Amino acid sequence: MSWIMTHLEIVVIVLLTLLAAVVILQQRRTPQSTAAWLLAIIVLPWVAVPLFLGLGFRKQSTRYSPVHFLKGDTGGPPPRPVHTLDATMQHFGLPAAAPGQNLRLLGDPVAAYEAVMALVRGAEKRLDVLFYIVSNDATGVAFVDALTERAKAGVKVRLLMDRLGTFRGPAAALRRLQAAGGDVRFYSPLLQVPGSGHLNLRNHRKMIIADDARVFSGGMNIGAHYLGAKALEDGWADLAFLLEGRAVQSFGDVFRSDWEVASGEQLEPTPMVPAHTGGNATVQLVPSGPDIAEDPLHDGLIRALHLAESRIWLVTPYFVPTEALGAALTIAARRGVDVRVLVPDRSNQRLADFARGAYLRDLQEAGGHALYYQPGMIHAKAGVIDNMGFVGTANFDVRSMLLNFEVTLLIYDAGTVGSLCDWFEHLSEHCAMEKPPTGLFRKVAEGLFRLGAPIL
Structure with a gap:
């Protein structure tokens, strides 16, 4: 009977592995995320399959109906966008600014x-x-x-x-x-x-x-x-x-x-x-999460970062960007844009502090600046990109951008954006500028973390 049970266990694992692989290939993920999940399932199916079933789903239209916005349609033409980002969000089906x-x-x-x-x-x-x-x-x-x-x-x-x-x-x-x-x-x-x-x-x-x-x-x-x-x-x-x-x-x-x-x-x-x-x-509200059909906040920020001409100032407690966001920041810095990322010197999440090192080092090597807030923890999630700003609940990390339910308010008027800039500069007065610690062991460990990040 033992060989029968062993055979049944193998069959179950193979079927679950195939099912998980089919689901993964149908989901909207980055190629790195898809490859990482498939590799994990093939190499360690008895670990990766249960993990995927518990954690791996990102968008579930059957469980989360898309948010229905009451846009107050008056029968006239759609509102004229006040900003390029406003036009982008309207293309995603979100209410106009x-x-x-x-x-x-x-x-x-x-x-x-x-x-x-x-x-x-x-x-x-x-x-x-x-x-x-x-x-x-x-x-x-x-x-x-x-x-x-x-x-x-x-x-x-x-x-x-x-x-x-x-x-x-x-x-x-x-x-x-x-x-x-x-x-x-x-x-x-x-x-x-x-x-x-x-x-x-x-x-x-x-x-x-x-x-x-x-x-x-x-x-x-x-x-x-x-x-x-x-x-x-x-x-x-x-x-x-x-x-x-x-x-x-x-x-x-x-x-x-x-x-x-x-x-x-x-x-x-x-x-x-x-x-x-x-x-x-x-202003314009941009929600994100499993109940939003696509990723308007993530994709909209990528577009804004690539279009930026003068400044990109970000405040976030945890800085673990997607590869696309990280690349957009470093490219902007190489183009001569004033790129600053303000993070707590030590946050309440030590793993996140460790994980951010490679990303901040890439940014600094491209000509950007990392600002470390000294007085204590900073929990704000905000930023200024040229003449627009944003403030909300989304951290500048993979989890907030692609997994969690979040809301972010985009701001387009000069007065409020100016107030955001003043707030940022006030915080900057209490910051130190330095490169994250380096060393062979740390770089290897950060590389492994970065390799595993796409599995989200």
């Missing part, structure tokens, strides 16, 4: 906390909230308690959190919110059917939408590291924003899509009728 918006950048943790609490307490009809992390600390508890107070006042409160990010959330405060009538859900459970590919796809989006009219979003989660009533000595430098205007509609569309996946409920679209804000900002 919206002028006349009110936009306030928030780089101070106390100011951000006060803005968040004012937004929550001022809501009269509905609060739709989505975060990767809601921490079990004073900030997290105060935030959830504020939601609870609004629920008691009759405001419809929906709170959605990523299950891995909020693995240890403020449980008691969340129970109080549910008891008050708030609806609390978790995205992407840790225990799920093998082969769903969902475990590796985290919802990294962050937003608070009040009454379909105002939104808070950006890099900040809810926790004392990011924002709070008092700034911590070891608090993280971050960037968020408050937005008011018709561009808020796109945030609502994204939230509705995520809520339907997590809850199974079909929410009725609620077209907003914004008042004239009198604002001067021109």
Whole structure:
């Protein structure tokens, strides 16, 4: 009987290997990623096949319906693009850039906390909230308690959190919110059917939408590291924003899509009728992830980097770009563009610090600059490319660009882009410029990591 069992095991492994290979070849991946997965499955099928079934799926149209945007079609011609990148995003099917918006950048943790609490307490009809992390600390508890107070006042409160990010959330405060009538859900459970590919796809989006009219979003989660009533000595430098205007509609569309996946409920679209804000900002929301048919953020940034003429200034906690993004940066530096990448001297992810070394060294050898923020951790995800800017939830790494659910706000008006530049230059005053450590062992290890990165 033992030989029969051995034969059956071989047959099962071969069938699973062939199935995984067929799926891989049908997915939209880089050639390096496809080759890396196929090689791993052929060499170590009993390891690679289960790993692929748990982690390998990147786009799953059957599980994630594409986000449906209410574009407010008036029957006239499509809006004239305000920027080359705006035209690119419209070709991807995303809503056009919206002028006349009110936009306030928030780089101070106390100011951000006060803005968040004012937004929550001022809501009269509905609060739709989505975060990767809601921490079990004073900030997290105060935030959830504020939601609870609004629920008691009759405001419809929906709170959605990523299950891995909020693995240890403020449980008691969340129970109080549910008891008050708030609806609390978790995205992407840790225990799920093998082969769903969902475990590796985290919802990294962050937003608070009040009454379909105002939104808070950006890099900040809810926790004392990011924002709070008092700034911590070891608090993280971050960037968020408050937005008011018709561009808020796109945030609502994204939230509705995520809520339907997590809850199974079909929410009725609620077209907003914004008042004239009198604002001067021109912005465009670009979501990315498994629920977006292609990769508009990744591909759009590549196009913007290749078209850049004067400057490319990036801020990111983790710098592990795709090969296409990394190549676009080094080519821009060789063309004479002022390329600067600002990262924390030491982040909260030591592996990411190690992995970035080869990419930053390539950039510096091409004439670009790596800036290492000295005071502590920087968690902001933002940048300026010539006369446009962006701020959002997506790190400049493979995971954010090609795997996670993210939202990024593109900014086209000169005033806000100027404010982003001022913020960047202020951070730069606290940075050192140096090359990543080198050595034969380190270079070999970085090369191995870089070889394995495409397996995503």
